[in-house]
Amino acid sequence: MTDIASEVLIERLAAWGVDTVFGLPGDGINGIMEGLRRHADRVRFVLVHHEEAAAFMATAHAKATGRIGVCLATSGPGGIHLLNGLYDAKLDHQPVLAITGMQETSVLGTGDQQEVHLDRLYADVADYNLVVDNPAQLPGVVDIAIRTAYARRGVACLCVPNDVQVAPADADPYQHVAPATAPIYLPAPGVPRREDLQAAAEVLNAGERAAVLAGAGASHAREEVLAVADVLDAPGQVPRDTARIPRPTGDHLRRARRRPAHRTGLTPARSGPAVHNRLPRMNSPPQPPLTDPTGARMNTDEAHDAAAGPLDDLADAAWRVEAASLALVEMTLNAAAEYSGLSVVQLRVLLAVDRHGPLNLSALAAHLTMSISATGRLVTRLDSAGLLTRLLASHSRREVSIDVTPLGHEAIERLRAARRRHIAAALTRLPPATRQTLARTLLEFTAAAQAGNSRGDTGPAVT
Incomplete structure (x- = not known):
């Protein structure tokens, strides 16, 4: 051939x-x-x-x-x-x-x-x-x-x-001279000039409240970026490893594009390196930097914090609570992963029935904001697994109520125990005084949220 x-x-x-x-x-x-x-x-x-x-x-x-x-x-x-x-x-x-x-x-x-x-x-x-x-x-x-x-x-x-x-592999109808190459790529070292590094170091050393924003281009230098962040005592977003999917960075950048700069955690920083990131614009961009050698950006507008009005404070708080709620959701998913019998959607159905049940199928579908047919299929699977049961309603023999079985309660308790372990692990990394303040604040927030839910209050528009 x-x-x-x-x-x-x-x-x-x-x-x-x-x-x-x-x-x-x-x-x-x-x-x-x-x-x-x-x-x-x-x-x-x-x-x-x-x-x-x-x-x-x-x-x-x-x-x-x-x-x-x-x-x-x-x-x-x-x-x-x-x-x-x-x-x-x-x-x-x-x-x-x-x-x-x-x-x-x-x-x-x-x-x-x-x-x-x-x-x-x-x-x-x-x-x-x-x-x-x-x-x-x-x-x-x-x-x-x-x-x-x-x-x-x-x-x-x-x-x-x-x-x-489909031409023969050795065909050359014009008797050309073919290029002589090899399947080899040698990346350039890419070392900045020493004077540029020194200028960047002077900017960072002179700054206050530094923060680091590193993109995928810095994934090969993660340890070096972290070392700079340690020296500056700077929080920030750094690629997780060299696997080329710096998800924390990507998520942060997407959030930054949707929110004004003061809501991203960037503006309170007075200086800090922006290393190989692609953040073309924000809704409320920072003031132009005074100096910008080798990508190190410094903003010294001390009046910015005072310029934020009450709505900005509310938006900051809403964004931080949202971030905390996402962390709790992730802990719930991690807890659910500790036993593999149920999908996330099935767990949602089981928890809804436990919290609001017994419920008929249409009421359960309304709580889940799902179609009745999809809810019915999920209930059937959980019924077959022995976690939910269908009972005739006490007030009507033509209506079926859905409730949690003892085996379902046991599964829920395992989930909650696992979730509490994940939460406790996070809390151990906080000082005792911070834990006490957090607990009091969460009690007040829960009461305010429940009061708002009972009135159907959606509050002011916050983006």
Whole structure:
């Protein structure tokens, strides 16, 4: 069997450590699909329902592994569908290679069926963008594309026409000189100038109430960023590890975009490094910094705290209570995970019946804000597990009430005990005086919340 150019493409991907390609087959990539079939032992093909999903999955793969993600789409509309996911990779600075088909080179420019010049379409999203019009360019341009994606933390695109895909692997109709490359990427050291580091250190040392905001670009330097934060005694958001998914940072940045700066915890800081983060704007941006060497930003507007009005204080408090409630929800989920018999939705049903029951099905559905049919299916599962029971209502033999069984009460008590353990573990990290203040404050907040619920009071608008 004659080797085809697409096999050279797939073999080179494997040499770069690529083991997965996400995509959707089509007539415009039949040759590449054949290359994947012949090398299925080295590179697996993950079928998607839409090309957009392939690009998003390649981006997620890059975030999760730190290695380049690869997506594949057919010519014309298939390649167009990749754009959303490719822009996600571009804006999140993730290395992704997009491979697409294209019409035969002999019909390009004739208005052939679904002829779209994808290289022009990808001009904005891609750091490397090429139509492969000679098999001799492979595997060299694969090396250059992947190396560029790694170096620039972005997208590379290769469009391979149909006739090139199935051409003999050693074909060179024009006797060109082929590029000589290797599947190797050596990252640049990226060491700042000593004088720039010294200038940044002087800004940080002169500042007050420092905070650190570090993005995914600093994930390889987590220990160094934490060391700076320790020296400055600075709180902040730092990528969790080098796994390329700094979820705490990402969550914080998304919250920061939705809220004015003084509600993000950034404004009270008078100085601090912003390391490789992408936070383009906020609803109420901080004042321009006085100096900004090497990314260290200092704001010395001492009047800002006094400028916040009563609504700002209320918004701050609402946001902090929301954050605490999310932490408690996470503790509940962690407690639920300690025994695996129930899903989160089933636990919600069980707890609702325990708190408000006995209930008929429509009343339970209303409490859960779910449809009656979905609620009925969940009740049936919990009934089969022996956690809920259906009883004839005392006031009507035509109505069925739902209540918790002794086994269900036992499961709920296990959940609550586990949740209390998680909460107690967090409380042990607080000083005794803080724990007492927190307990008193929570009692007052609970009473105020219950009073508001009984009146149906939603309070002032807070965003």
